[in-house]
Amino acid sequence: MSGARVAEGMMLFGADWNPEQWPEKVNDADLRLMREAGVNRVSLGMFAWSTIEPQDGRFELDWLERLLDRLDAASIGVNLATPSAAPPWWLLDAHPEIQLVDAQGRRVPGGGRLSWCPSSAVFRHYATRAAAVLSEAFGRHPALSLWHVGNEFGNENAQCFCDECAIAFRSWARRRHTTLDTLNRAWGTAFWGHGYTAWSQITPPRTTRNPPDPGLALDYRRFCSDQLLAHYRAEVVAIRGAGSTVPATTNFMIAQGADAIDHHAWSAEVDVVANDHYTVAADPERHRELAFSADRARGVAGGGPWLLMEHSTSAVNWQPRNRAKGPGEMRRDTLSHIARGADGALFFQWRASTAGVEQFHSAMVPHAGVHTRVWREVCELGAELARLAPVTGSVVERAEVAVLWDAQAHWAMDAARPPTIDVAYPLLPERTHRAFHRRGIRVDVLHPDDALAGYRLIILPGLYQASAGLTERLDAAVRSGMHVLITALSGIVDDTARVIGGGYPGAFRELLGLRGEELLPLQPGQRVRLSDGSTAERWVEHLTPTTSRTTATFSDGPLRGLGAMTRRELGAGTVRYVAAVLAEESFDALAGALTAELGIRPPAAATGTAVDLVRRVAADGTGFLFCINHGAEEAEIAVYGEDLLTGRVARGTGAVPAGGAAVFRERRTSLSGGHHDERGQS
Template identity: 50%
Template sequence: MHDHFTSHAADLSGPRSFPSIADGFALGGDYSPEQWPEEVWQEDVALMRRAGVNSVNLGVFSWGLLEVADGEYDWGWLDRAMDLLHENGIGVNLATPTAAPPMWLLQAHPEIATVDEFGVRTSQGGRLAWSPSSATFRRFALRFVRALAERYGSHPALRLWHVSNEIGNENARCYSDETALAWQSWLEARFGSIDALNQAWGTAFWGHHYTSFSQVLPPRHARTSHNPGLLLDFERFTSDALLGHYLAERAVLREVTPDIPITTNFMIMNNPGVADYRRWAEEVDLVANDHYTIGADPERHGELSFSADRARGVAQGRPWLLIEHSTSAVNWQPVNRAKSAGELARNSLAHIARGADGALFFQWRVSAAGSEQFHSGIVPHAGADSKIYREVEALGAVLRAIAPVAGSTVERARLGILFDWESAAAWRSGNKPTRSIGYLDLPLALHRALTRRGIAAEVVRPQEGLDGFDLVLVPTLYLAAPGVAEQLGEFARAGGHVLVSYLSGIVDDANRVITGGYPGAYRDLLGVRVEEFYPLFEGESVSLDSGATATTWTELLRAEGAEVLARYATGELAGHPAVTRARVGAGSATYLSAGLDAAGIQSLVDDLVALAGVAPVADVDEGIEVTRRRSADRSYLFLINHTGEDLEARASGTDLVSGAVHSGVVSVAAGAVVVLEEAAR
């Protein structure tokens, strides 16, 4: 195995605790002074101070401007920018700009670039072109990181190291010969013997039997589909290889600057991606996440809330940082619509309500040139006399007003949603019964239904334990990790309630189908046996006798000890069970075999929370998103009105935003946010 994939010494591993990177909540974003004449910088810092900016990400793509030739450095402009920011009381999250290899390095060593599945090497002109398995790239990157740390490690502006940028975004997978060697070493370490690999992957199919690890290549283009076990392990390898690069940079930074916290920006949003962020979170000092809403989604605030809860789950409940989001439109969606008035504040405060201790934007000043010239920023092309800048300025005032909330944590929910990166990777690894169901579809739909009722949820990894929950949802958890079925059984027997959905427990850790009937891992718990899948075609739907409608998925299901709650009323499966519930000790296990529409999901959620006795965070009108954060002696209720109508919440306390005191009823104006410091209870 290559040296750069070996573990680091114990004193360099794991997260550490540090003070917050800012007083109160962090506000700011990516700052790129190198894109502008220096006479603009004075205006920048004046506008930052006016808006309440206290934290910027600096130098994210500046490698080629700092190391202008091999071993030749020009630090002058960054020295001046660091000094200027410090003089104005603005903290710096200094990036190791290794996301963007310099042109001289790409041309001198084209072998550092990724190679796609067709064997085509990435050319210069984009970003994140480097292969995580490239020893040459690693050598140059670490040399630069050391030089950067030695120059700025003691600078008074430095608050946080920001390693690279969105590692794995554009360089998610590489299929080069150098990657193949690293992949083979990884497989040997994982399996120990080639016979064990053959057994796990079932390589007898199509005659793919291997006699040595050197025969196992990355899943390059082969015209037909690859083995699902190989694909899943290549996803695992890719996550580890990318993490390996972060760990290598972290080791240098910790050696040179042991007192500065270190992170890298995750991408916990609508695509599970190639990185197992729950594992990555164990290696950062502060979980930092990027999030961008999808403009075409009319309920995009619902996806935002689910992503924020996922970020909190990755951080295991600790405060985290929203290190990137947008003030308004992005530039990479089919239609890049500007955000509505007030949406910027609601988006920012929804992340904060769900555990973030800051909201930073990409970027400070919108670029006039380059690939992202129409991606919004705090200072748009129109300048500070603009809706966007005024809204950021107003947000800064709100964050100062609610500063006492910083450092508190979100109140632990009594309901858990099991979500696992490896399960998502298994679902996308190989051909499946349908392409119309995304791994996030049902978890997001359930989370939306819960949020609509004011009910909080924790998004947790299956192996992390179920203590403190009354209800656990297991939506499309395709891969059954060892021990999870037993854990769910113990939870139900002790009085907990479980919902398991279709496409859960189908394969084992090697992506092999668990035979004997679906859902293989959870059959005994649920008291059901599925014989066959009946996915629905686009535009097709069937009715249940409960009044619900299935639009994506149905199954030929047999109840073997479970009570039938609903049956299919139309279609080929008319008369067969669709939803069942088994008594398990003092609790229950419900099985959902149908891909229900939104109304059907809402009805199911309402039934389950009533059964489990899960209460809402507070009594609020539908349309108010409600979350509670707690400190040692205070509680703070966030009330976010996503509608165009004035709504109410039944609560008492002082609104930190307006100063108003409420007793019994809180009016939340259309599109507004109330942060209530609750009366002592």
């Protein structure tokens, strides 16, 4: 990430605005309502290609210019989108070859969005031409604040299997592996006699009667992410070539364990990290998944501020049962993202559509209009975000706990045929994050290549693939005093998806001081007890300690009496292993024991377990303590300072009502009991 500021001196608030879907007379009402709600940023043009270019080479931009002029007059900045997410019918009719081909070799018909092939030279020509035309016309317009390139890359076109992709993949594979001998070794093609003797034999992992080689499947996911990134770069080059220097980004989808692209690899290419997030109605603790997603987004942003490009005011349209958010939930969701580093929160979309597949997706202006609870909450939220202007540019206080997440480890696990279908890659990282979140302990979510220094506890939850050099860096960190917890299903394969021989978990075997002999998935509903009172489910492993000591054994099940947890002292730190998937309540207990042993505490003392506490810190050292109460009872927080949302001053204790929130600008205060700092600690 280049480090461009998300915003200057204000918290961004607004939505995707799609005026092309409405009669022009609606624009007047929209602009008036935007001012009423406190909107200061909108995204324009995301799905407007057919309006911007109704025929090949005939661009109609007067309507867009009028809107930009009016938005500028209203002091509303614009994220101007390039429209490549939704190619128009005239392009699909003239060039059906630009459309995706699925793994079965079937051409995906038009009519949706992101239906284009990332390798298509024809599509890239038209998309970059449109980007250049927009840049030439509006690249210096005073309303333009950010280029919004495309939309949710990979959300529907994460992989294409067409012949053009096959040609591009061969070139990609040749650059990565150099020789066929190297490629054959990496992919293990001697198995089933799949060795390649010519580059022309290499094809995408299309559907056959058997799954593809894991090494091939993993490399293809890498290739597809790289192809999408190449397309993003091409559009940015077209924008820059037309003279615009305004920062550019695209909206990631870091949510619900998704890894359509390698966000870590992309992060260096965007000027501002932006993310879309939607809660899942079926999850009774959806606010905890939201926290995990926001922590991941901040990790992708290198710990700096980022932008929430999309979320919903209420219900979405794509879940089996699209639950409406309750009173105050939109506010809590928004503030949770901002607490975790977002310098603004935008919605999809401004006005609820009356037609199209997202006609029942909520919006800032609902179908029922402004005499609604949603609209009242939107206006209240806009006023509150204006009061949070001092928070912009501050960074989230560094956590003491870090969790490692890697999209490529996710893809490697998906590419394999592991011994069970009951453990998907996101399960263990999400379970780990939730366990600490329930205790009010903040977690940073890092990529394995990120700097590890400064953390008290590093957790590798099911990190199936180990990146090069990670073991050595962990060894050095532990010897210097860090504590590391590694769980089952970690370090199984290398970066070519080959199982690391010599015993599980291959990459971390020597560091942990143990040797795993066998992987034993459990049957549905089967549970195994451990000697420390924990319960395992889904997965256990047979291990033998070498230089580590056993801290818990299996009390029953196929490994009765054998080690289930180990600990090794190494230098000034420790490294531990859990040879099982612990049930959620048992992992919660383990997280509690670790935080107590290591002295890891929440950012401030609070009553109740449903209060989310996150501190952001400005360059001058000012702390902003976000207190978001997801519970049904009032919570008390140990804090000194002014609540920016209400103006109330806390002198040692601040109350946050049930379902409410507060953002305290902390201050140092000398009291008779000693000197208290902005953390409410002596």
